[in-house]
Amino acid sequence: MAKGPRFDLAFLGNQMEKRKNWKKRGVKAGHGGDFNICDPLAEINRSVSREIQPPAPATINVALVDTNEIPAWAIRILERDSEVARSATSKKRxxxxxxxKTRIAQGIKKPSELNDTKLAEHWLQVRIFYTLEVDYPDEYEFAFAVPNGGHRSKRSAxxxxxxxQKKGxxxxxxxxxxxIYHGMFLEVKTEKGTASKDQKSKAELYRQMGYYVVIAKGYDAxxxxxxQYFALPSFDNKTTLAA
Incomplete structure (x- = not known):
């Protein structure tokens, strides 16, 4: 059960006024002394104050992080996301x-990974899913990545x-x-990346089956x-987009 006053302030004010009148008239409390007005009122004020005062936000000194080798997008996340900042500034894992968020914090701690060209597409996809989780939580619940070969060992691939897993x-x-679409497929490419023959073939196959399929280069694209897809109306079997 929640602690604190069980009555509203109007009721409490009325009770205090009654006790003041009793005191003026010389009415005594059950213990034989005067009614104590000040102490209960102070306690009520303290209780209300404790209930409505929000907790102070935790302060994290992100200035301690050397950002010289960290990409601008990761710095922006570090500065605005307290969870990422807490993880990135902690000496422990x-x-x-x-x-x-965990992965971005790892990258901030180890900028060499953030700047590894072999991991460029990896970081691009991490950033996309971070944005979906933070800014589009409803859509994020449904979105998922398809595991592909990528930069895996031959055995893992x-x-x-x-x-x-299928190529493309x-x-x-x-x-x-x-x-008009049953769902959306997105092929993620870096600014300099190009789609393979298999990827183009699969994209066309899914388009023919009624999906919105696009190959986009870079985070912004x-x-x-x-x-643009999220802004479409729920399935109406008529509204289209230019892929």
Whole structure:
């Protein structure tokens, strides 16, 4: 049960006024002395103050982080996201509820990974899913990444193919029907990346099956396509987008 006053302030004020009148008239309390007005009122004020006062936000000194080698996008997240900042500034390994926030904090701690060109597409996708989780939580619940070969060891790449992974399958799938489409597939590419023959073939195959499929280069282009799709009306079997 919650602690604190069980009556509203109007009731309490009325009771205080009654006690003041009793005191003026010389009415005594049950213990034989005068009614104590000040102490209960002070306690009420303290109780109300404790209930409505919000907790002070934790302060994290992000200035302690050397940002010279950290990309601008990661710095912006560090400055505005207290969870990422807490993990990135902790000497211990901190696993956050969000895997995307955890990974970004890891990258801030180790800028060489953030700047590894072999991981450029990896970081691009981490950033996209971070944005979906923070800014589009409803859509994020449905969105998921499709595991592909990428920069895996030969054994790891062969294992996922045994498990059903198929070449050319787009990186991200969002099974939310919008407009005329059954869902959206997004192939994520860096600014300099190019789609393979298999990827182009799979994209066309899914388009023919009624999905919105796009190959986008860079964070801004990927997010523009995603937000454009999210803005479509729920499945109406008529509204389209130009892929």
């Amino acid at each position: 901190v696993e956050l509820v969000s895997p995307h 062969s294992l996922i193919s045994y498990e059903g 399958t787009p990186d991200v799938f969002i099974p939310i029907p919008k407009g 990927c997010m523009a396509q995603l937000t």
